[in-house]
Amino acid sequence: MKLNMKIILFEIIRLILAFIFVLSSIEKLKDPYAFALSVDAYQVFPDWIVNLSTLLIPWLELFIAFGLIFKFKLRANLILFGSLMIMFTLLVVIAMIKGLDIECGCYGESSSKVGLVKLVENFIIILSCLILYYHIHVQNNKS
Amino acid sequence: MxxxxxxxxxxxxxxxxxxxxxxxxxxxxxxxxxxxNFIEIARDKSNQKTKEDIREVSIEEAQVYFDKAIIIDARSEKDFSNGHIPGAINISVKNFDNYIEKIFELPQDTLLIIYCEGIHCNLSHQLAERLKTFGFKNLWIMYEGIEGWLKRNLPVKR
Incomplete structure (x- = not known):
């Protein structure tokens, strides 16, 4: 019974992480130009990186989300999920250090501003991703 | 294994x-x-939208009209209290609904000069767009924002 609860909890985490990326990618794909301006607002990247991010990130998020939902190459998708989240978190930290008053650009028009709340939110997501990855790693070793 | x-x-x-x-x-x-080339098109679109009826002006150009205009800081309340252009009022676009009463008190025919953080900040454009829906037509954006103001060593009020 206890084991079942644990498995259900991990399944819920997996689906929540997938939902976050589905939402995030759809909002970015709806208006790639607004997303490009959001990336540019961090004042960190040259134009070619802004363009590459606009091209790749929304689709990468969508594919990762599908991978998580359908358990396709789960570990690889979790690594990519975690890497993207760490990258986003670093950008939030840079924006905070620079004192920028900008939106994070995470969920299109409904994005919140960069700040401590966003940072905590990202840390929780990264932690959930790590826990899920470790769980899958342990499960694979058992089988 | x-x-x-x-x-x-x-x-x-x-x-x-x-x-x-x-x-x-x-x-x-x-x-x-x-x-x-997403970013180039995005910038063009953003400029085009602004050019339609909202004017972007430099700090020097805006300063000429300071005594006839109302200067509006579009940043958050926190940023405003950390330092703003003397004489400016705060209408934080993020908490726009809290400022509705204040907006109705503004004279419609007066020039409104809006600024935010700097050239990459989009808050002044967002505020100008929203004020436009309230019937304000004389809207200028001081695009260099508080960053440009500080670069020129101009005074700020805290």
Whole structure:
């Protein structure tokens, strides 16, 4: 019974992480130009990186989300999920250090501003991703 | 046998996902947009939208009209209290609804000069767009914002 609860909890985490990326990618794909301006607002990247991010990130998020939902190459998708989240978190930290008053650009028009709340939110997501990855790693070793 | 936390199979999977995404996104972008220069088009669109009825002005140009205009800081209350242009009022676009009463008190025919953080900040444009819906037509954006103001060593009020 206890084991079942644990498995259900991990399944819920997996689906929540997938939902976050589905939402995030759809909002970015709806208006790639607004997303490009959001990336540019961090004042960190040259134009070619802004363009590459606009091209790749929304689709990468969508594919990762599908991978998580359908358990396709789960570990690889979790690594990519975690890497993207760490990258986003670093950008939030840079924006905070620079004192920028900008939106994070995470969920299109409904994005919140960069700040401590966003940072905590990202840390929780990264932690959930790590826990899920470790769980899958342990499960694979058992089988 | 114990599986390593990161093995060759995993690296192969990572590369496969990235290549699949790259192929798909390039094909989609070529078909739908026909152009990869998103940021250039985004900037053009943003400028075009602004040019339609909201004027962007330099600090020097705005200063000439300071005594006839109302200067509005579009940043958050916190940023405003940390330092703003003397004489400016705060209408934080993020908490726009809290300022409705204040907006109704503003004279419609007066020039409103709006600023935010700097050239990359979009808050003044957002505020100008919202004020436009309230019937304000004389809207200027001081695009260099408080960053440009500080660069010129002009005074700020805290």
């Amino acid at each position: 114990k599986e390593k936390i990161l093995n060759l199979e995993l690296i192969k999977n990572l590369i496969q996902i990235i290549l699949l995404t790259l192929t798909f996104s390039v094909a989609y972008t070529l078909i739908v947009y026909g152009n990869f």
